[in-house]
Amino acid sequence: MQRVAADPIDLLRTRTSAKWRSFPADVLPLPVAEMDFPLAEPIAEALHAAIRRSDTGYHSGSLHVAQAFSGFAARRLGWQVDPARVTCTGDVAMGIVEVLRQVTAPGDGVVITPPIYPPFFDIVTEAGGVVVEVPMLGGIDEGWELDLAGIEAAFAGGARAMVLCNPHNPIGWVPDEAALQRLAEIAAASGATIVSDEVHGPLAQPESPYTPFLTVSDAAREHGVTVTSASKSFNIPGLKSALVVTASERSDRVRTGFPYEVEWRMGQFGAIASIAAFQEGGPWLDGVLASLDDNRRLLADLLADELPGVRYRMPQATYLAWLDLSALRWGDDPAAYALEHAKVALANGPMFGASVGRGHARLNFACSPEVLSEAITRLADAR
Structure with missing residues (x-):
C-alpha cells in the first residue's frame, strides 16, 4: 500500500489554520483534529x-x-x-x-x-x-x-x-x-x-x-x-x-x-x-489509512519505550489517541503541564467529560513519524 507522507514541518508552519496558528512556533501542536497530510490531488485540482x-x-x-x-x-x-x-x-x-x-x-x-x-x-x-x-x-x-x-x-x-x-x-x-x-x-x-x-x-x-x-x-x-x-x-x-x-x-x-x-x-x-x-479520493484515503495504521502502532512502541506508565489503547478508527497520563502526576489536566514543560500541545482531557477525563489527554497522530517521535521524547524529558 502506497502511504501518504505528511508535509514537512517547515511547510506545515506556513499553514494558517487553527492547528498551526494557536501556539508559538516552538510548540508541537497535536490537539486539533486536522491532519498534516497534503490535500488529495483530485480535491486540489477541483478547487x-x-x-x-x-x-x-x-x-x-x-x-x-x-x-x-x-x-x-x-x-x-x-x-x-x-x-x-x-x-x-x-x-x-x-x-x-x-x-x-x-x-x-x-x-x-x-x-x-x-x-x-x-x-x-x-x-x-x-x-x-x-x-x-x-x-x-x-x-x-x-x-x-x-x-x-x-x-x-x-x-x-x-x-x-x-x-x-x-x-x-x-x-x-x-x-x-x-x-x-x-x-x-x-x-x-x-x-x-x-x-x-x-x-x-x-x-x-x-x-x-x-x-x-x-x-x-x-x-x-x-x-x-x-x-x-x-x-x-x-x-x-x-x-x-x-x-x-x-x-x-x-x-x-x-x-x-x-x-x-x-x-x-x-x-x-x-x-x-x-x-x-x-x-x-479513495486511493488517497487508502494511503492515509495505511500511514495512520503505522502511526498508531508507532505510538504504542514509543510509549512503551519512553513513557511506560502512560496507558493507551490503540484506536480502531480516527487519528486520535486517548492517553491516561495519571501515572506522571501532572494533575487533572496534564495537557496544561505538557504545554508548559514539554512544548507539546495536547487536547485537555477534562473537556471530554469531567468525570472521566481527569488525568487524560487526547493526541492527534495524523502527523509524520518524526513529529510523533519528537513529541513523545519531549513528554518523557518533562517528567
Missing part, C-alpha cells in the same frame, strides 16, 4: 479548477453532493443511501443542532457518552436541550462499550434523543452491529431519536470496519438520523460541507422540517471538494 473559472458563487443545492456520497457509501461502506434523503449543511455540528431542534423540545434531556468530543456538550445546549451523561463502560485496559442499560434508563427518565459518536471520538472505538441494533431497539421502545455523528466512519481501520447506524435495522432507520461529512476523512473541515441522511418517512420529516437556510450554509468550495473526495 484550482473552480478558482480558474471564478466559480465562487452560491452552491447549487444538496443533490450533487448527495449523489457523490451515495456512490462512495455504496462502494466503501456497503451502505445504500438514497440521494433524495440527504440534506447538506455547513458542518456536522450545525447538522446535529438542527436535528435536535426538530426531535426535542426545550428542556428535554439528550444523552451523550463521555469521554466524548467536547462540542457535544455545547451542541445539546445550543439546541435547547439538557445534557444527560451516560459514560462509556470499560476503559483503556479492557476496552469500551456503550452503557445500554444506562441509556435505556435515561430514555425512561424522559430523555428524548441521544447523540451517538460512531466511530467514537476520542477513544477511537467502533461499535459493532449488535450494539447498534440494541441501541436502536431501546430508542424505538421510548420513541427517542438517535442522532449519529459518523464523520470518522471512513477512517476506521480495515480490521474494525465501521457500521453505519442506518444499516442495522428497521428500528434504526425509523429512529435514526445520521450526520456525516468528508471533512475529517479528507481533511477539509474549513470548506464547510456536511450531510444529514435519513432512511424512513419518520426521519425524513426531520430534514423537511429544517428552516430553509440550513441547506444554504454549505459552502461552494465545500460542495466541490466533497464531490471530488467522494468520487476520486
Whole structure:
C-alpha cells in the first residue's frame, strides 16, 4: 500500500489554520483534529479548477453532493443511501443542532457518552436541550462499550434523543452491529431519536470496519438520523460541507422540517471538494489509512519505550489517541503541564467529560513519524 507522507514541518508552519496558528512556533501542536497530510490531488485540482473559472458563487443545492456520497457509501461502506434523503449543511455540528431542534423540545434531556468530543456538550445546549451523561463502560485496559442499560434508563427518565459518536471520538472505538441494533431497539421502545455523528466512519481501520447506524435495522432507520461529512476523512473541515441522511418517512420529516437556510450554509468550495473526495479520493484515503495504521502502532512502541506508565489503547478508527497520563502526576489536566514543560500541545482531557477525563489527554497522530517521535521524547524529558 502506497502511504501518504505528511508535509514537512517547515511547510506545515506556513499553514494558517487553527492547528498551526494557536501556539508559538516552538510548540508541537497535536490537539486539533486536522491532519498534516497534503490535500488529495483530485480535491486540489477541483478547487484550482473552480478558482480558474471564478466559480465562487452560491452552491447549487444538496443533490450533487448527495449523489457523490451515495456512490462512495455504496462502494466503501456497503451502505445504500438514497440521494433524495440527504440534506447538506455547513458542518456536522450545525447538522446535529438542527436535528435536535426538530426531535426535542426545550428542556428535554439528550444523552451523550463521555469521554466524548467536547462540542457535544455545547451542541445539546445550543439546541435547547439538557445534557444527560451516560459514560462509556470499560476503559483503556479492557476496552469500551456503550452503557445500554444506562441509556435505556435515561430514555425512561424522559430523555428524548441521544447523540451517538460512531466511530467514537476520542477513544477511537467502533461499535459493532449488535450494539447498534440494541441501541436502536431501546430508542424505538421510548420513541427517542438517535442522532449519529459518523464523520470518522471512513477512517476506521480495515480490521474494525465501521457500521453505519442506518444499516442495522428497521428500528434504526425509523429512529435514526445520521450526520456525516468528508471533512475529517479528507481533511477539509474549513470548506464547510456536511450531510444529514435519513432512511424512513419518520426521519425524513426531520430534514423537511429544517428552516430553509440550513441547506444554504454549505459552502461552494465545500460542495466541490466533497464531490471530488467522494468520487476520486479513495486511493488517497487508502494511503492515509495505511500511514495512520503505522502511526498508531508507532505510538504504542514509543510509549512503551519512553513513557511506560502512560496507558493507551490503540484506536480502531480516527487519528486520535486517548492517553491516561495519571501515572506522571501532572494533575487533572496534564495537557496544561505538557504545554508548559514539554512544548507539546495536547487536547485537555477534562473537556471530554469531567468525570472521566481527569488525568487524560487526547493526541492527534495524523502527523509524520518524526513529529510523533519528537513529541513523545519531549513528554518523557518533562517528567
